[in-house]
C-alpha cells in the first residue's frame with residue numbers, strides 16, 4: 278500500500294529538518310538526544326524527529342509522520358517523546374508551519390530561575406520575538422506539558438520558555454523557527470550578562486510605544502501589546 282502523503286514533500290521536509298538539527302547541534306543547543314523538530318506536511322500531518330537520536334547526526338529517511346488530530350503514528354520509527362507539545366501548538370495555531378523544542382543553555386538557565394523574562398530591554402528582541410511566556414514547570418513527556426503549553430500560547434506567541442526545562446519556538450518555516458530559537462538564546466544571554474553588570478536600562482514607555490508602532494506599521498508583525 279502507498280504512503281498517505283506525497284513522498285517528495287516528505288523527503289524535502291525531512292532533509293530540511295536534518296539541516297536545522299545539525300545547525301542546532303553545532304551551536305550547542307542539544308546535548309545527547311535532547312531537542313525535537315517538526316514541520317507541517319499538510320493540514321492533517323506533521324513530520325517530526327524520532328526519539329533518542331542526536332540532532333547533529335540524523336538521516337532524512339528516519340523522520341516520523343504523525344497525525345495532528347489524534348497523534349496517530351503514520352510512518353517511521355518511534356516519534357519524539359515531546360510530540361504532544363508540538364501537536365498542541367499545531368492544533369492551537371493554524372498559521373504555524375514549524376516547531377522546535379530545545380535545551381539551548383542560556384535560555385534553559387533562565388527557564389530554571391523561575392522568573393519571568395524581562396521585556397523592554399532590546400529592540401530587536403521586541404520586534405522578532407515579542408512577549409515571551411514562561412510555561413509553569415510540569416513533568417516532561419506527559420500530556421500535562423502539552424496542556425500547559427497550549428494554555429500559555431497566544432495568537433502572537435513566537436517563542437516560549439518551558440519552566441525548569443527549555444525552549445519552544447514557532448515559525449512559518451523551519452528556518453523561521455530556528456531563527457527565533459537563535460534570537461531567544463541571544464536574548465537570554467544578554468539578559469544574563471546584564472545581571473552580571475548589575476544594571477539594565479529598560480526602554481521607556483514612549484520608546485516602547487514607538488517601537489511597537491514600527492513593528493505594526495512597517496513590519497506588519499502581530500503583537501499582544503498593540
Ligand SMILES: [Zn+2]
Nearest residue numbers: 312379417443
Ligand atoms: Zn526537553
